[in-house]
Amino acid sequence: MSSGTHHTPPPVPSPRSTHGETASPRGSTPLQTRPPQSAAEPAGLVVTCEGVARTFGEGERAVVAVHGSSCSVRFGTRTAIVGSSGSGKSTLLHILAGLERPTAGNVSWPGLSTTEHERQGQIGVVFQSPSLVPALTVAENAALPLVLAGLPEGETAERVSEALRLVHVEDLADQLPEELSGGQAQRVAVARVLARRPALILADEPTGQLDQASGQHLIDVLLATAEQIGAALVVSTHDTEVADRLDAQWRMQEGRLSLDDPDPRMSAGQIDQPAVPTTSPATSRSVGFRR
Ligand SMILES: Nc1ncnc2c1ncn2[C@@H]1O[C@H](COP(=O)(O)OP(=O)(O)O)[C@@H](O)[C@H]1O
Numbered sequence: 024m025s026s027g028t029h030h031t032p033p034p035v036p037s038p039r040s041t042h043g044e045t046a047s048p049r050g051s052t053p054l055q056t057r058p059p060q061s062a063a064e065p066a067g068l069v070v071t072c073e074g075v076a077r078t079f080g081e082g083e084r085a086v087v088a089v090h091g092s093s094c095s096v097r098f099g100t101r102t103a104i105v106g107s108s109g110s111g112k113s114t115l116l117h118i119l120a121g122l123e124r125p126t127a128g129n130v131s132w133p134g135l136s137t138t139e140h141e142r143q144g145q146i147g148v149v150f151q152s153p154s155l156v157p158a159l160t161v162a163e164n165a166a167l168p169l170v171l172a173g174l175p176e177g178e179t180a181e182r183v184s185e186a187l188r189l190v191h192v193e194d195l196a197d198q199l200p201e202e203l204s205g206g207q208a209q210r211v212a213v214a215r216v217l218a219r220r221p222a223l224i225l226a227d228e229p230t231g232q233l234d235q236a237s238g239q240h241l242i243d244v245l246l247a248t249a250e251q252i253g254a255a256l257v258v259s260t261h262d263t264e265v266a267d268r269l270d271a272q273w274r275m276q277e278g279r280l281s282l283d284d285p286d287p288r289m290s291a292g293q294i295d296q297p298a299v300p301t302t303s304p305a306t307s308r309s310v311g312f313r314r
């Protein structure tokens with residue numbers, strides 16, 4: 024994204040839990056705002072991976088989930104990671120989130136806070152399996168990261184009801200997770216991330232349990248909200264209709280990352296490919312998520 028079109032950074036709560044999308048177990052810290060972009064920050068780069076690889080297990084049982092791959096995500100960009108089940112999408116997404124350490128290569132977040140704790144509060148992850156807290160209602164689940172971040176009660180309530188409304192689960196605010204369908208739980212998990220207004224939204228197959236119309240609506244909401252809060256959006260999916268809604272498509276095949284889009288400004292690739300990672304920003308229509 025060019026610096027001239029850079030979005031104003033959203034206020035971003037800082038903590039998160041070990042599950043990424045909920046808040047830190049360490050309790051409250053002040054809300055964080057993404058640091059202003061400086062000349063040292065290469066044109067709004069949020070996260071960049073150089074030759075990252077992830078192997079699970081050892082010896083004969085070792086599984087290479089991600090082979091040495093390079094990619095970058097810029098502010099204001101919307102990227103799909105496409106691939107079949109087991110191709111390494113979730114592993115790559117977790118590396119981009121800082122939740123999974125690569126066994127080779129480097130990952131860095133030039134556009135986010137330099138302290139890990141604060142940075143994790145600037146990254147919102149929608150997990151493939153929604154990890155809602157069973158004892159809390161839908162509204163309490165969505166509010167939890169904000170409460171732990173110390174956001175004032177009124178603003179927390181406002182953000183939560185807005186996020187629940189956006190994903191069409193406002194009527195479920197007082198329900199417990201066990202009373203939800205898989206698709207409803209998935210939408211609540213998305214609302215929890217949207218309410219935080221992170222600088223980087225990573226959604227792992229967020230439409231996996233939704234029918235086509237609901238899935239497309241959820242993608243509408245993710246696209247529009249990401250634009251309004253100036254966040255970068257990365258969505259993993261095996262659904263080409265979902266992938267087509269995003270601007271760039273990265274393809275994972277047996278742990279190998281390649282780039283479908285010939286635009287050299289988009290960037291993802293194996294480490295031995297010469298292309299330098301990047302993604303160009305785009306605009307989408309508004310769905311009325313207030314700042
Ligand atoms: N924690 C883990 N331990 C062992 N193997 C894993 C682990 N996570 C993922 N894998 C393996 O890595 C490969 C890629 O998995 P994953 O990233 O979940 O793919 P996808 O999200 O595309 O379905 C698969 O073979 C999977 O079994």
Ligand SMILES: [Mg+2]
Nearest residue numbers: 112113151227
């Ligand atoms: Mg997966």
